[in-house]
Amino acid sequence: MIDRARLAELLDRERGAFRARNPLSAAAYERARAHLFGGVPMTWMNKTAAGFPLYLAEARGARVTDLDGHEYVDLCLGDTGAMAGHSPKATVDAVAERFSRLGGATVMMPTEDAAWVGAELGRRFGVPFWSFSLTATDANRWAIRLARAVTGRPKILVNSYCYHGSVDEVLLVVGADGAAVSREGNVGAPVDPTVTGRVVEFNDLPSLERELAFGDVAAVLMEPALTNIGIVLPEPGYLDGVRELTRRHGTLLINDETHTFSAGPGGCTGAWGLDPDIVTIGKAIGGGVPSGGYGLSAEVAARVEGMSGLDLVDMGGVGGTLAGNALSVAAMRATLEHVLTDDAFAAMSALAARFADGVQEVIDRHALPWSVTRLGARAEYRFTSPAPRNGGESNAAGDPDLDDYLHVYLANRGVLLTPFHNMALMCPATTEADVARHHEVFAAAVAELTG
Incomplete structure (x- = not known):
């Protein structure tokens, strides 16, 4: 159901916008390539939808700020490492x-x-x-x-x-x-x-x-x-x-x-x-x-x-x-x-449920064969329906270009997902407004892709 030519066009546009809005991160990455293997502290940091990673300036709660001064709703949270939020x-x-x-x-x-x-x-x-x-x-x-x-x-x-x-x-x-x-x-x-x-x-x-x-x-x-x-x-x-x-x-x-x-x-x-x-x-x-x-x-x-x-x-x-x-x-x-108390987990899970419901609403609105799955405070959308039942099916459902498009589109508008997949995690500092911001940007990205 996805026009691949349209996807390629949008992905190229979003990558160009990413490069234009993040010159300090791009320059830092180029300097690091002279001293770091792969140009990054850990080679998995090269998993980026736009060709180079954003460089961190500050992080507090559910927000991070990059070298270029852009603030993000952080739904990645260190791929679980910052589930407690940044610097609680x-x-x-x-x-x-x-x-x-x-x-x-x-x-x-x-x-x-x-x-x-x-x-x-x-x-x-x-x-x-x-x-x-x-x-x-x-x-x-x-x-x-x-x-x-x-x-x-x-x-x-x-x-x-x-x-x-x-x-x-x-x-x-x-x-x-x-x-x-x-x-x-x-x-x-x-x-x-x-x-x-x-x-x-x-x-x-x-x-x-x-x-x-x-x-x-x-x-x-x-x-x-x-x-x-x-x-x-x-x-x-x-x-x-x-x-x-x-x-x-x-x-x-x-x-x-x-x-x-x-x-x-x-x-x-x-x-x-x-x-x-x-x-x-x-x-x-x-x-x-x-x-x-x-x-x-x-x-x-x-x-x-x-x-x-x-x-x-x-x-x-x-x-x-x-x-x-x-x-x-x-x-x-x-x-x-x-x-990360019992009460905190209850609130985080409730927000993740709200996140999953909002994503499902966008999927249903556009009649996409996608799915969203939640595990407590974590939710993820996949480009297949029904949701995969094992690792082999899940691997086969991957769509790298679609992943990259959504990741860079969201990043250009102040929302970060886990770079390895479309996972969003809630922390004690995540708010309903943060979830609503994701839904707003996600809905716009899907509308551009399917319109």
């Missing part, structure tokens, strides 16, 4: 207290904040024993090693087109013939990931049962809802089926709640009453300060502690003297205690 006061105060008055950001000593954070995460996610990292990627890596240790099994099973950071075992997908293959573009894999992993499509219990029957899977590592390939929600009974099958086959279940934390104070695990063996999380819990962690059930913790010969103190640790540092732990406590 409680977190800023706690970090300043720890780093300035008390000092000791990195000291090889625990602080009392850590036990508070562990207890709070236990309350929210239902697993009682916690340890910390700096990223969810590191938490996932260590959870995988613990699962292999206690089960004596070599393989990890994941869902096709999942996202668990740069963990080697997860970078495989279901190929065209149904067999597992290395994910396209996998950089420098130490071994073919099919050697260390198995993969099935999300929402496919028969395939999961088939792969677990080999008896070599230490753990199923999964998001309770896929997010980074676009939001894909579990079908009724699917997650119960996963839990039953993993128990039957002696396989541990790891819920990665890093992105699905948007579902509520305890992520999908808390919102849907799930019962994993291990939970991993990162990004949002530190209010923007690098933070991550993994939580163990009482049974798994006892099994690990009961194994002789495991070096859990020196080389066996999660790695890095910065993990669980006093500054990150202070940020986690303040964020969980005062910012």
